[in-house]
Amino acid sequence: MLCAATAHAAGRMPNVVILATGGTIAGTGATSTTTVGYTAAKVGVDDLIKAVPELKQVAHVTGEQVFQIASENMSNEHWLTLAKRVNTLLAKPDVDGIVITHGTDTIEETAYFLDLVVKSKKPVVVVGAMRPSTAISADGPINLYNAVLVAGSQDAIGKGVLVVMNDQINAARDVSKTNTTTTDTFKSTELGLLGYVVGNQPHFYRVSTRKHTVDTEFDVSNLNALPQVDIAYTYANVGPTAVNALVAAGAKGLIHAGVGDGSLPNKVRPALSAAREKGVVIVRASRVGQGIVARNGEANDDQLDFVVADTLNPQKARILLMLALTRTNDTKEIQRMFYTY
Numbered sequence: 001m002l003c004a005a006t007a008h009a010a011g012r013m014p015n016v017v018i019l020a021t022g023g024t025i026a027g028t029g030a031t032s033t034t035t036v037g038y039t040a041a042k043v044g045v046d047d048l049i050k051a052v053p054e055l056k057q058v059a060h061v062t063g064e065q066v067f068q069i070a071s072e073n074m075s076n077e078h079w080l081t082l083a084k085r086v087n088t089l090l091a092k093p094d095v096d097g098i099v100i101t102h103g104t105d106t107i108e109e110t111a112y113f114l115d116l117v118v119k120s121k122k123p124v125v126v127v128g129a130m131r132p133s134t135a136i137s138a139d140g141p142i143n144l145y146n147a148v149l150v151a152g153s154q155d156a157i158g159k160g161v162l163v164v165m166n167d168q169i170n171a172a173r174d175v176s177k178t179n180t181t182t183t184d185t186f187k188s189t190e191l192g193l194l195g196y197v198v199g200n201q202p203h204f205y206r207v208s209t210r211k212h213t214v215d216t217e218f219d220v221s222n223l224n225a226l227p228q229v230d231i232a233y234t235y236a237n238v239g240p241t242a243v244n245a246l247v248a249a250g251a252k253g254l255i256h257a258g259v260g261d262g263s264l265p266n267k268v269r270p271a272l273s274a275a276r277e278k279g280v281v282i283v284r285a286s287r288v289g290q291g292i293v294a295r296n297g298e299a300n301d302d303q304l305d306f307v308v309a310d311t312l313n314p315q316k317a318r319i320l321l322m323l324a325l326t327r328t329n330d331t332k333e334i335q336r337m338f339y340t341y
């Protein structure tokens with residue numbers, strides 16, 4: 001099988017496919033100083049590529065417009081379509097890597113979904129921008145250039161799905177948007193970034209110990225929908241309304257975005273427990289954004305038959321639970337998955 005390694009070994013430039021989905025990287029504003037209040041998802045993939053002629057120096061690049069949306073509108077169906085396209089392309093011997101241009105609001109979710117369902121070791125890089133293409137010092141062109149460099153690099157093979165922004169390489173599992181508007185918004189919590197793109201090449205320093213891509217048990221090739229999993233957010237004075245409404249609306253799984261170490265308020269615990277008795281799988285996560293939610297810590301998970309999210313934030317826990325529910329309803333198995341991926 002040809003891959004980026006053989007592209008380099010054969011002395012040819014890697015073939016990188018850019019799948020465009022929209023977002024600010026494809027956004028346009030009224031003036032060059034418009035950095036908020038612009039319209040996302042306007043510029044087509046051919047123009048994104050044309051705007052960075054330097055790409056030709058590092059890869060043979062082709063583009064496909066998969067969607068043209070702001071990423072707050074990303075749905076499970078979009079993910080399944082995208083994942084199937086990525087798997088089809090990566091199965092081709094002449095494709096060495098893939099770059100996905102994406103809105104930044106849900107980049108971390110799409111990246112983690114792909115990290116769990118892409119069946120290839122070839123590099124997949126998700127990239128976006130915080131400033132629209134029309135802005136002074138737009139970050140899209142350099143981010144796209146860096147993403148293509150990484151996607152065509154043999155050093156990125158087998159590292160899972162990556163998010164490349166602001167000269168930094170992050171693992172899909174651990175990266176999150178941490179600032180609403182600034183270009184240094186993507187951070188990998190305390191677990192740390194994987195490396196940098198500096199001097200026209202990626203530099204890797206670490207990898208995640210969690211399984212991904214070819215080493216997961218998830219297969220989307222025959223899926224046309226995913227089980228309904230929703231998130232109930234907790235705060236001081238919260239009641240059971242959201243949990244009860246989500247269960248009534250048909251949730252098969254619920255992520256509880258608890259306070260602190262995933263604590264359950266007294267007014268929420270009975271609603272979650274009743275949901276579990278109806279067969280809904282409950283995962284305790286935390287709204288804090290860093291750290292482990294400890295099993296049998298702030299709640300007796302063994303007795304309640306709940307699962308803990310480990311270090312996944314609520315939106316990523318939702319993705320893993322959806323995929324877990326395509327395989328099993330057994331909470332012990334699902335807890336194993338949360339400690340594996």
Ligand SMILES: NC(=O)CC[C@H](N)C(=O)O
Pocket residue numbers: 022023024025040069070071072102103104105106128129130131
């Ligand atoms: N910086 C961005 O990409 C945000 C734009 C838009 N809300 C999106 O996520 O697509």
